[in-house]
Amino acid sequence: MVLQLVKWEILKITRSTAYARSLAVALLMLGLSILLLSYVVLMGLALEPILVQGLGKEDPIGFLNSILIYFFLFEIIYRYFVQGLPVVELESLLHLPISKSWIIRFLLIRSFISPLSLIPVLLFTPFAIMGIAGAYGYSGAVSWLALLFLFSWSLHWIMLWFKQRFEDSMIGVAVIFVVFMLGTGSSYFGYYNIGEIFLPVFSFALSSYVPALLMLLVCAAAFFLCYTYYRRHAYLEDLTADEDIKFANQSFGLFSRFGLAGEMADLEWKLIIRHKKSRSYLTLSGLFLLYGLIFYANPAYQTDDGFSYIFVFVGSFITGVFILQYGQLFLSWNSASFDFFLNQKGGVEALVKGKYILFIVISALCFLFSVPYVYFGWEILLIHLATFVFNVGIVIHLVILMALWKPKPMDLNKGGMFNYEGLGLAQFMMVIPLMIAPYVVFLPFAYWINDYAGIMALMVVGMGGIFFFNLLAKGSIRRVMRNRYEISSSFRQEL
C-alpha cells in the first residue's frame, strides 16, 4: 500500500502541468539543501576547534551544553517558518478501502524525510565522536547524541501539530514571539539564564541514558499527538475552509481612484483577506516588520563608518516581503477564476495592473510602518526608503517575471488541513535570487565610493524603474496576454 501511495505521489508531480517549474524548483532546492547541509557538516567538524581555539573555552563540552537550548529555541523558530506540512489529495482516497491510519502514517513519515531532520545529526555527531567520546566514552557520546536527536525530532512532530492547529491564529504568532523573546531576553535583564537552567539536563546525558529515554517518551508522545490530530481531522469538512463572512464589504477606498485596475486591486484585496492562505502572507508581512530588531539593535552589526551591508537585505525584506512572497504565486491566486478575467474586456490587463497597484500599496504601508526604526539612526530610514523604491521600481518586475514562468494552479477554497501550500522551504529559497538584485546595484558603489553612494545607486535605479514603470509593466502584461490560453488551460487541468 505504501508503494502505491509513493507511486501516486511521483505520478502526481511528474504529470503536473507545472512540472517544469516544480522540477526546476526541486533541483534548486536540492542544490541549496546540499550546499547548506555541507556547511552544517563543516560546522560540525569544526565545532570543537571553534569552541576551544576560537572562543577560548577550556571546557567546550560544558560550554556547548550551556548553549544547546538556544539551538533548540532557534530550531522552533526556523521550523515554524520553513517546515512544510503534509499535503495529500484526501478526497480521492477516503472512500477507498485504504485505512485512514495508513494514509496519515504515510504522510507523517514522508514529512520526516527532510533536510531539517538531518541538521542535528550532521552538526553534533562529529563533536560527539571527537570531543565527547574521548572524555566520557562512546556510551556517553551515544546517550548525549540520542538526547539531541530525539529533542530535535520531537520538535518536528510538535511543530507539525502546532502549525496545523494554530494556523492563521494569533496564538501561533504569539507563541513564536514568546519563544523568540525567551531566547533573546535570557540573561539580558539578569533575571534568568535559560542556558544555565537546561545545562544539568544535557550534562546528565553524558553519564546516563535517563534523559535520552525520557526524551524518547516525549518524542513518542509528540508523534502520537500529531497522528491523532491529523487522523481526527481526516474528514472532507476539514478540507474546505468554510469561514464566517467576517470581512464583508471591506473595500480599500484608495483603489477606486485607479479605474478598472483599481477595481481588480480591490477584488484581490478581498481575495487576500477572505482566504486563510493569502491572509497568512499578509500576517507574515506584519511579522517581518519586527525583523529589523534582530539586526539593528545587535552590536555585532555595528560598524565605525557607514553601516553593515546586511541592512540592505533587512530593508529589502521589511519593505518587500509581501511582493516577494505573495508575488511568487502571482496568477496562481486567481487560478480558480482566471477564465472570469479572460472573459472580461481588458480583464487580464486590469488584473495584472491591479496586482501592481496592490503590491505597491502594501509595500508602501510596510515602509511607513517601518519608519519608527529611525530610532536606530537616520541611515536605517534611508536604507528602507532606498530598498522600498528599488522594490517598487525593479524587484516587483523581477518577481512577476519569475512567477509568470509556468504558473501553478491553487485551490484557495480548500482549508489548511492536508493542503498547506503556504510557507514552505521552497517559498523561502525562491526569494534568494531576488534578494541578490539589490546587492548587484549596491555593492559596486559601496565598495568603490562609500555605503551611502550604494544607497543612492539603489534609489536612482529604483526611480528609473518607476519612471519606466508603464513600459516594464506592459512587458509583463504582454507576456500574460501571449500565454493566456496556456495559463488558462493549465489552471483548468489541475483544479
Added chain:
Amino acid sequence: MITIEGLKKRYKEATVLDVPKLQIYRTECFGLVGNNGAGKTTLFRIMLDLVRATEGQVCFEGEDVSRTENWKRRVGAYLDEHMLLAFLTPDEYFESLRRIYGLSQEDLAQHLDRFRELFNDEILGKKKYIRDLSKGNLKKVGIAAALIGNPAAVLLDEPFENLDPSSQNRLKRFILQEKERNEITFLLSSHDLAHVTDICDRIVLLEKGKIIKDLIDKELMASELFQYFDQ
C-alpha cells in the same frame, strides 16, 4: 443493510440534516430526491464517513461506519470527480484499484467488460488523463470505479447528470441488471425524477434535511413527486 439512527448534522446553529430513523434493505434500489440544499449529498457523505455526524450513527451491516473501516471493502461510491485521481489515465486508475482490492487481471478485465456499452469506446486505451476527460466521461469512470470489488452497496450522487441521453439509458439498464444479477443495493440521489421513478423501488424525499416522504408504491411515486416539485 444500512441503518440510520438519530442522525443530525449541524453547521454552527443551522441543522442541515435530521434523520431520526431510516433503514435501507438489501438489493433495494433506493432513491433520494429533494431540492438544492435538502441534504442529499450531506447524507451520502455521512454514510461514507467523509463528513462527521453531529449526533447519531450510520451502521452498515451492523458496523458503525465512523468506528471501523472494514465496510469500505463492501461499499462503493462515486459522489463527484474529487473522488478520482485526476493525474492518472482511466486504465491506470482501474489498475490501481485492482491492486487495492486484490483482484486478478482477469477479474478487472471482466469487470470493465460489463461497462463496454456505457464506455462507448471513449474511456479505455486512450492516452488521456482523467483530468482531461469530459464531465460525462468522468462520471462513467467514477461509476465503473465504484463497482470494482463486487460491493454489496453502491452510492451514486447524480449519476445521470452530464451524461448524454444514450448513456443515461445505458446506465439505467446497467443499474437494473446489476441489481438483479449481483444483488447490489443501489443508493442514488438525483434531480431527474423520470429516471429515479423508473428504476428505484423506493424513494425518499428530503426537505431542509428532513425526510418528508418515504414512497414505496411504484404506481404513486411519480405523481406524488411531480405534485411536490410542482408547488
